[in-house]
């Protein structure tokens with residue numbers, strides 16, 4: 001039995017947000033979860049009734065932007081028909097005893113990733129994905145500029161019914177909110193505290209650890225090897241500017257994070273060169289997930305430093321990243337009730353399997 005196949009039963013603490021922990025329990029008998037079937041892949045290039053397909057542009061609200069601006073579009077941005085936040089009218093915030101509210105002011109846009117209906121991310125060309133990341137950046141910037149009340153712009157994608165996608169046609173979403181989401185807030189605050197103490201970015205420290213640490217931990221009583229950490233054990237992909245890492249305390253079995261190798265707090269600071277390499281590394285990571293999972297249903301989120309005066313000092317402590325979270329099981333009552341995620345595949349094993357996939361380009 002190699003170290004990677006050893007059963008694991010431990011609660012792992014998220015190093016960035018220590019209040020978040022994960023029970024990694026890999027023994028068969030401990031599997032409390034129901035597996036989610038792989039997404040039935042709709043691979044059709046065009047669907048007559050789909051509002052996001054080319055030729056059906058009249059079925060969506062008028063576009064906010066199209067890329068390219070003239071001719072056949074490759075990427076198209078429209079208002080969300082069912083926005084979770086609206087900008088129709090601004091209300092003052094309300095406080096009444098313990099019932100505090102913040103006006104649900106915001107913007108919700110849909111980015112139609114590709115004119116082709118059923119194309120998966122890993123099947124899109126690097127140029128197309130580079131353009132897509134450029135579109136994310138441009139619209140994040142535009143939304144931050146549009147109203148100082150908007151404190152966070154979240155870019156995310158749901159793919160597959162298990163990930164909450166209601167329209168099969170490949171698309172991402174961009175939501176600008178008057179509050180910073182709790183999970184980003186926790187990352188920002190904890191990384192700021194870490195920086196105050198250690199004078200360095202905790203995300204950079206994690207990258208260093210993944211690339212340079214080698215260790216063997218022995219049992220104090222028996223002297224037997226308890227754990228081995230090899231250099232690169234949690235690394236899925238490494239480029240010149242970006243790295244894909246399997247977090248040691250992953251909430252989801254196949255969760256992978258992508259980070260710039262050099263410190264950068266704000267996604268808006270990424271150059272066209274950066275985005276071109278991100279596109280390639282992102283596509284290769286998605287191809288690995290697709291090969292291992294056979295059609296992944298997933299969410300991904302882009303986490304970047306919030307744009308508000310309270311975060312002006314986070315340039316050195318925060319580090320932008322993309323969290324890719326494939327949905328391979330339904331959360332159990334135990335997870336929802338305890339807030340403790342259960343992961344039934346050890347991150348070491350998952351990383352080894354993802355790395356073992358052979359890619360042609």
Ligand SMILES: [Zn+2]
Pocket residue numbers: 046047050051052053054116117118169
């Ligand atoms: Zn379509």
Ligand SMILES: [Zn+2]
Pocket residue numbers: 201202203204205262263264317318319
């Ligand atoms: Zn950093």
Ligand SMILES: [Zn+2]
Pocket residue numbers: 187303321323
């Ligand atoms: Zn994050």
